Amino acid sequence: MKVLKFGGTSVGSPDRMKKLLNIINADERQIVVLSAVSGTTNSLVEIGQAYLASDKARAATLIATLKDKYELFIKELFNDEKCLSRGKEVIDYHFGLLSQLSNDLFTHIEDKIVLAQGELLSTTLYHVYLQEIGVPSVLLPALDFMRVDEDHEPVVDYITDHINPLLNKHLENKLFITQGYICKNSFGEIDNLRRGGSDYTASLIGAAIRSEEVQIWTDIDGMHNNDPRIVKSTQPISQLSFDEAAELAYFGAKILHPQSVFPAQKYKIPVRLLNTMDPQAAGTLITGDSVKDGIKSIAAKDDITAIKIQSSRMLLAYGFLRRVFEVFERYKTSIDMITTSEVGVSLTIDDTTHLGDITKELNSFGSVELDVNHTIICVVGDFGADKHGYAARVLESVKHIPIRMISYGGSDHNLSLLVKTEDKVEALRSLHSRLF
Numbered sequence: 211m212k213v214l215k216f217g218g219t220s221v222g223s224p225d226r227m228k229k230l231l232n233i234i235n236a237d238e239r240q241i242v243v244l245s246a247v248s249g250t251t252n253s254l255v256e257i258g259q260a261y262l263a264s265d266k267a268r269a270a271t272l273i274a275t276l277k278d279k280y281e282l283f284i285k286e287l288f289n290d291e292k293c294l295s296r297g298k299e300v301i302d303y304h305f306g307l308l309s310q311l312s313n314d315l316f317t318h319i320e321d322k323i324v325l326a327q328g329e330l331l332s333t334t335l336y337h338v339y340l341q342e343i344g345v346p347s348v349l350l351p352a353l354d355f356m357r358v359d360e361d362h363e364p365v366v367d368y369i370t371d372h373i374n375p376l377l378n379k380h381l382e383n384k385l386f387i388t389q390g391y392i393c394k395n396s397f398g399e400i401d402n403l404r405r406g407g408s409d410y411t412a413s414l415i416g417a418a419i420r421s422e423e424v425q426i427w428t429d430i431d432g433m434h435n436n437d438p439r440i441v442k443s444t445q446p447i448s449q450l451s452f453d454e455a456a457e458l459a460y461f462g463a464k465i466l467h468p469q470s471v472f473p474a475q476k477y478k479i480p481v482r483l484l485n486t487m488d489p490q491a492a493g494t495l496i497t498g499d500s501v502k503d504g505i506k507s508i509a510a511k512d513d514i515t516a517i518k519i520q521s522s523r524m525l526l527a528y529g530f531l532r533r534v535f536e537v538f539e540r541y542k543t544s545i546d547m548i549t550t551s552e553v554g555v556s557l558t559i560d561d562t563t564h565l566g567d568i569t570k571e572l573n574s575f576g577s578v579e580l581d582v583n584h585t586i587i588c589v590v591g592d593f594g595a596d597k598h599g600y601a602a603r604v605l606e607s608v609k610h611i612p613i614r615m616i617s618y619g620g621s622d623h624n625l626s627l628l629v630k631t632e633d634k635v636e637a638l639r640s641l642h643s644r645l646f
């Protein structure tokens with residue numbers, strides 16, 4: 211059984227939604243994971259923020275604007291009067307719920323309920339559309355099987371145990387539709403897999419049902435060798451290993467949710483990145499194998515803060531780095547890059563929620579320097595310890611740009627550079643023109 215995920219752009223208009231059937235083979239047993247219609251989750255984020263700020267008037271305006279969009283959407287989606295009125299009921303229900311939240315105390319629990327409405331809307335409307343055109347399908351409620359634990363980690367065994375009975379209830383059905391992104395947490399509350407999380411839903415379901423393949427359908431023909439929003443004439447990469455794809459996704463290649471690679475990798479499920487606007491294009495196949503040596507792609511991750519801790523006590527002192535890392539562990543803040551010298555250590559973080567407290571604690575080890583507004587440029591490929599020349603080529607390509615940190619050898623797949631964000635575009639373009 212395959213799992214097909216369609217992102218917000220792929221369901222972004224009634225016309226696009228209708229065209230999904232050119233890709234979905236309704237005669238093959240498969241699970242289709244849908245994101246919210248593009249722009250919806252951003253609007254829901256704003257609605258939640260307005261409620262959290264007790265600005266009910268702004269929330270009401272945002273809700274009304276979004277509802278208007280859906281009123282138009284269903285008029286184009288449905289031909290049949292009965293289905294149109296069913297579509298109207300669906301949007302009245304979800305927008306009624308959004309408005310009603312103003313009557314109660316609004317906390318982060320209600321905020322998650324707001325964020326969940328996008329995927330609930332897109333899947334229900336698509337299900338009604340399939341009924342209109344006579345294609346049998348089953349709507350699987352993701353909240354009945356998608357779950358994260360107290361550390362916000364998805365539980366694959368739980369998903370397996372809960373999705374399989376649902377699938378087995380409908381052995382005669384081929385097409386199953388479900389929501390990406392949304393889940394329940396360990397308290398049984400509605401939660402989500404963080405922004406862009408529908409890819410993660412697809413790979414978790416793929417792992418849970420030991421799917422033959424997970425397909426991520428989006429608006430571009432696979433993982434490109436650089437960020438197409440910044441660099442011209444980027445090219446799709448035909449094959450990547452799970453490790454390479456994970457590095458690229460984590461370091462900014464927005465086409466894939468960073469964590470979505472791991473379930474597929476663990477259960478050896480091939481992942482294909484494909485283009486809804488050009489279904490015949492080969493896309494990118496992600497498997498356990500790395501197909502060729504060399505530099506494959508470049509990605510960039512913004513909003514990075516570098517922290518340098520200098521201490522003469524570090525000289526020959528064992529246990530120093532452990533004590534530094536423990537500070538970050540206490541504040542549940544993950545470290546992306548790290549470089550060391552005998553008298554200092556530099557590391558980077560992207561989550562600055564606890565930066566004040568972290569800095570205070572680090573001050574007891576030595577002098578602490580912070581550099582904000584930095585970007586990690588990540589060059590990904592297959593460069594194991596026996597290979598040579600790649601680092602020299604990368605550094606030669608950015609020799610005119612100040613480099614704050616360099617990390618190489620952490621894995622066989624990644625060479626990362628930390629630059630000021632103002633130098634990012636030049637770094638990406640210069641690397642691209644010299645490396646490919």
Ligand SMILES: Nc1ncnc2c1ncn2[C@@H]1O[C@H](COP(=O)(O)OP(=O)(O)O)[C@@H](O)[C@H]1O
Nearest residue numbers: 217218219428429430433434436437463464465
């Ligand atoms: N290296 C890359 N390869 C392909 N696309 C990338 C890359 N880096 C950034 N992108 C952007 O990712 C976008 C697709 O991701 P996303 O917006 O999450 O799609 P969807 O709405 O289908 O989930 C592309 O339109 C592209 O601009």
Ligand SMILES: N[C@@H](CC(=O)OP(=O)(O)O)C(=O)O
Nearest residue numbers: 217218245251405406407408
């Ligand atoms: N709708 C959610 C989840 C998602 O994955 O969306 P998309 O597939 O459009 O990136 C978001 O916008 O974050």
